[in-house]
Amino acid sequence: MSKLSLFFFAFVLLFSSQSMMGQTILNGRVVDDEGIAIPDVLISTNTQSTVSDDDGFFVLSISNDSLLTITHVNYESKYIVARKRKETIVVELKLKSRQLEEVSIVDESKVALDRVDLHEISRMNVLFGESDVIKYLVTLPGIASINSFDAGISVRGGSTTENAFLVKGMRIADPTHITSLVTAFDPYVLSRSTVYKSGFPSMYNGRLSGYVDMNNETIEIEEVEAELSVGIISSSAKVAILIGKGGNNQIKFSARQTYLHLISTMYNRKSKTGTLPKYGFQDYSLSYHGRISDKWSLSAFGLVSGDELPFELTQNDNQHMQWNAQSAVVSLDRKLKRNGSLKILGGVNGNESVFEQDSNDQYISSEANNQSVSVRWDQPLTQTFAYHMGYSYERNDYSLSKNERDESISNNSMQSLYGDLIVFPNLNWVLTGGINMTYYEGLRSFYDVSPRVKVEYLLDDLELWVDYARTRQYEEKLPFFAIRSPMDIPVPLGDNNQSARCDAVSLGAKYELLEGLKLTSSVFFKRLDYIKDFSASSRSNLEFEYIEMVEGQGHAYGVEAELVWTHQKLSAGVNYTYLESKRQFDEINEGDVFSPPFDITSSAGVSLSYALNRHWFMSAFWTYTSGIYVTVPEGVAVAKDITNPGTTVNYVPIYGDRYNYRLPARHRLDLGISYRRPVKNKHAIKFSGGTYNTYNHKNVDFIYLEAEQTSTYLVSFVPKSRMVLPFVPYLSITFYLNEKGGKNG
Amino acid sequence: MVSRHGWVVLVFMCWACDFNRELETPYIEPHDQYFVECYMRPDELYNLTATEVSPIFEEYILDYSLDFDVYIIDQDTVELRQSLFVEPETGYIYNYGSGRRLPENIAGVSMLVISPARDTIRAYSRVPEQILLDTAFLIHNQVNISFYTSEDSEDNYYIYYLNYDVLNHSGAQIKKSEVAYLDFHDYSERVLKQSSLSGDSLDYADEVQVTLMRVTRENFLYQRSLQDAKNASKDNVTYPAPLEGNIENGVGIFTCYTEDIRRLVAHENVSGNSLPF
Incomplete structure (x- = not known):
């Protein structure tokens, strides 16, 4: 010295x-x-x-x-x-639950009963024995499901095709199962998820409405643990293993198989009124996380799902649908100084769907594959500055084949450079500014610039924020049927299209009224430009070359509020969302503004969960959503049946405007109870039971018309509805092998 | 054996399995639309139906009295006259007709209809070349046919159907039909194609009428959309299906087609066999 x-x-x-x-x-x-x-x-x-x-x-x-x-x-x-x-x-x-308007979801099975109030997904118990990311999301304000057939979610008045499902920020294929009972996102493997409804960080682009970013984080286990669940509609097996010195490597695997098709077979044998399709699905998830050194770590995620849905219409007219999805994401992470990190990621994913119809030898196959790489760098600079930046490259290949001959192939690619600068001028303010610049190359090429701004003010128990984000979308899904389904065909931008654009502004506040009692409220507005739809309302019997992607505009605005109270072993929540969502296309409904199916005026949810003691847990969930808009014919005519001389009067519905009829409101009550106890001080067993749609409200999923002869010469048409999910009781048994919860009881 | 509690659950589930519900009838303002249907074959008389689309949720009255001006333009302009024409085979009603026949060896034909509100309704149809069945035979409950495709890809849309009668237990005659829509528009050369249709009830029929139609693309799509529309009362997920067609400023079809018909006798069938129901 x-x-x-x-x-x-x-x-x-x-x-x-x-x-x-x-x-x-x-x-x-x-x-x-x-x-x-x-x-x-x-x-x-x-x-x-x-x-x-x-x-x-x-x-x-x-x-x-x-x-x-x-x-x-x-x-x-x-x-x-x-x-x-x-x-x-x-x-x-404690992690802020409001952080960037995110919701953290933790695998219910990992939640000890004394902490149940901290983990919102646990409020749902395990409906049908399956805890599920998407099932939880639709209980949140501003997020709704549209139809039992559409497994997607609508975020703040957006279409179900306008959301991105990501793992570690990387796009994955849509692994959708129909019905809202289960999705392929298993929180055992994807143990933490974040949903963004607005105020998107700059790394998110490519979808207009919402981003669900899931993470295959490690879970706390001792060498090996397993879960085996047997439920009324499906069974699953889950395994987590620590391998290597010091347990530096963790592998998680989850597999699920449904036997809905067996239930349909049994129902059809007994039924005299109709048949249920023999729907079946399965999915497999695999996760790896390993520490290479103190600074380097490697993680990988894979998800494979497959669905099959046959319809027997007549002897010569059977429809057969199948769809599957595969996704893989690999991430190499390096810790940097001052809590910075560098991530190098790669991902591949693909969706495929096949439709076959016997009566007209129709075979339609659609495939979309995506490969992407990304580099991200997060670095706090000083106590008042931090930045986040990255680059990503994405390539998409689309193919559509008809009758295995007529195949159309297209592709596009996107390169994005993005960054956020976060400033903490003092303890009360957080300012975030970001930008995403994307170069799109497809049938035409162009640059997009999407700015992001967020201002947060924190004061004791009060948090206020305002944010603005511009997002873009580069593909839309052509509805295969008149309602959204997993069969929908992804279509990239044409040579006359530009990217769809959404400018979203959100203003929110969170206030802790009393200890454990929190009120969160937001108002939001979205301006939509160049949004996409199609000249035909569904694929129907059209040939694809005659269906045009059309561009229009729209808006959505609304207000949402949630009150959550957690007190010891009790957790209660109530939320309400009011919104208006409108769209306008020159080519649809004669250019008039119309309400799309996701214009759900009001939605509300009430949840309650209570841990009676270390063994018993009860939950209740009630939900209400305004009816959705569907298309019904506005007229009827009598047409000649040239193939069947025996038919003299062949009533044919004539369609005019789309979305001209509002279905009744949907609501239901789900109740659940579970009992969990340790087995031999190391394992545990849990019995879960409950009811879905407890008071069997006939929630309308489809509408059809029935001709009724009112007199000798007069016929009238009566609208009737069909529900997919009535009252369903369920029971599942889960055995936890070598599980920490077994010790805790 | 089902336990007492099991019965309670079963009864509850049966209550829950009532999937249907009648909805409130809404008022939907229909757009003014006219429905026009016209099927033409070479050397056959002109017949046409022109009506107004009726609002869906009002009591349906088939009104043939509306006053249209109807013209078909082939080599000349032909005015169709208003009257009721009943097709003998089917009972189907046309409200406009003419003594003029569709000329053979004509490429195309047009239609002009002026509605009572003076709206102009137009359509055009090409005339497909004549179709001929190469072979047609019945084996058990299946009918196999073969035919040659056209060198013009536009003429490679086909509708293949069977019509036959069977008797039920009470001896009443039941009309049955089976249909297949064959899209070979990818072909632009003469190729022998085969197709088959089957039906459980074919074993009980004495005779089967086999029809192969060569249709225009517009008619092909229209017929398939009609087929979907007929399934409207069946609650499958393809519903609703918008009606296709080629009518400008209206709904329906204006089309020409050719057909070849064979009647096959079921040799192995015993006359008077009845269906097992």
């Missing part, structure tokens, strides 16, 4: 010792609720402040009984009274 340094050290010691009189040094560490260190947390008193290091440790000079304020943008602030302590204090921070 040089003389100058020694002098400087002595100087500091001399003067600082004066200011430290009556003070003491506090050592501490900040961790999250899983015990993982949180760096860059601001720890301050009235006079001093510091920031936690990469391992979460901090040192601060304090006076006795001084109030410590511990804050981080992503965590809930904590206030503690500091006293003289010899040992290191550990401060645990």
Whole structure:
């Protein structure tokens, strides 16, 4: 040490010792609720402040009984009274549930009963024995399901085709099963998910309305654990294994098989009124996470799903549909200094659907494949600045084949450069600005610039935010039927199209009224331009070359509010969303503004869950949504049946405007109860039972017309409806092998 | 044996299996639309139906009295006269007709209809070349046919159907039909194609009428959409299906077609066999 340094050290010691009189040094560490260190947390008193290091440790000079304020943008602030302590204090921070308007979803089976109030998905129990990401999302304000046949979600008045399902930010194929009973997203493997309804970070682009980003994070296990569930409509097996030295590598696997087709077979044998299609599906998920070194880690995710739906119309007219999806995502992560990270990701995915009809030898096969690579760099610069930037390349190949001869192939690619700058000017404000620049290359090429802005204000129990985001979409799905289904055909932009555009503004507030009682409310507005639809309302019997992609405009606005109360073992929530969503195309409904199916005026949800004790858990969920708009004929004519001379009067419906009839509102009550107990102090068994649509409300999924002879010469047509999901009781048994919950009971 | 609790669950599930529900009848303002149908074959008389589309949720009255001006333009302009013409084979009613026949060896024909509100309704149809069945034979409950495609891809849309009668237990005659829509428009050369149709009831029929129609593309799509529309009362997911056609400023079809018909006698069938129901 040089003389100058020694002098400087002595100087500091001399003067600082004066200011430290009556003070003491506090050592501490900040961790999250899983015990993982949180760096860059601001720890301050009235006079001093510091920031936690990469391992979460901090040192601060304090006076006795001084109030410590511990804050981080992503965590809930904590206030503690500091006293003289010899040992290191550990401060645990909870992740903000409002963080970027996200919702964290944790596998229900991993939730200990005393923490059930912290994990919102647990409010749903495990409907049909299957916890599910999408089933949970549709219980949130601003998110709704449209139809039992459409497994997608509508986010704030958007179409079900305008959402992205991602794993680690990488696009995956749509692994949709029909009916809203189950989807292929198993939270056992995808243990944490985030849904963005607005205020999108710049890395998200390619869809207009919503982004569901799922993460195959590791779960806490001891060497190996397994779950085996047997339910009324499906059974599943799940395994998690730690391998390698120190358990640095974790593999999770989940497989599910339905036997709905067997239930249909049994029903059809007994039924005299009609037949149920023999629908069957299965899905498999695989996840790997391994630590290569202290700084490098590797993770991988794979999902395969397949569905089969045969319809027996007449002896010579059978329809057979099948669709499948495959996705794989690999991520190589490197930790950087000051909690920065570098991620290199690659992904491939594909969707395929096949439709066959016997009566006209029709065979239609649609395939869409996607390959993508991405590099992302997150880095906090100082205590007041952080940035996030990245580059991604994506290629899409589409093919549509008819009768295995007539095949059309197209492709496109997108390169995106994006970045966000996050500024923390003081403890109360967070400012985020970002931009996504995408170069699209398909039948035509162009650049898109999509800005993002978000301002947050944090004050004690109150949080306010306003955000703006522009998003783009480069494909639309042609409805295969008159309603949305997994058979829909993805269609890229044509040579006359430009990307669909959404400018969304959202203003929100969150306020903790009382301890455990939180009110969240948002208003939102979306302006839509160059949105896509098709000149035909469905594929019907048209040849694809005669169906045109058309461009139009629209808007959606609304307000949503949610009140959540958590108190000890009770969790209750109520939410309501009011919205209006309109669209307008020159080629549809004579250019008039119309209400699309996802113009759901009102939706509400009430949830209640209660842990009676360590073994018993009960839940209830009631939901209400306004009726959706569907298309019904506006007229009728008598046509000649040239193939059947025996038919003299052949009534034919004549269609005019689309979406001209509003179905009745949908609502239902689901009840669930589960009993869980340890087995041999190491394993556990859980019995889950309940009822779906408990009061059997006839929620309308399809509408059809029936001709009724009102007199000798007069006929009238009566609209009748068909429901897919009536009252369904369910029971499932899950056995947890070597599971930590077994120890906890 | 089902336990007492099991019965409770079963009864509850049966209650839940009532999937249907009648909905409120809405008032939907229909657009003014006219429905026109005209099927023409070479050397056959011109017949045409022109009516107004009736609002769906009002009591339906088939009104043939509307006063249209109807013209068909082949080599000349032919005015069709209003009257009721009943097709003897089917009982189908046309309300406009003429003593003029569609000339043979004509490429195309047009239609002009002036509605009572003086709206102009137009359509055009090409005349497909004559179709001939090469072979047609019945084996058990299946009818196999073969025919040659046209060198003109536009003429390679076909409708193949069977008509036959069977008796039920009470001795009543039931008319049955089976249909296949064959799209070979990818072919632009003369190729021998085969097709088959089957039906369980064919074993009980004495005679089967086999018809192969060569139709225009517009008619092909129209017939398939009609087929879908007929399934409207069946609650399959393809419903609703918009009606295709080629009528400008209206709904329906104006088309020419050719056909070849064979009657096959079921040698093995015993006359008077009845269906097992």
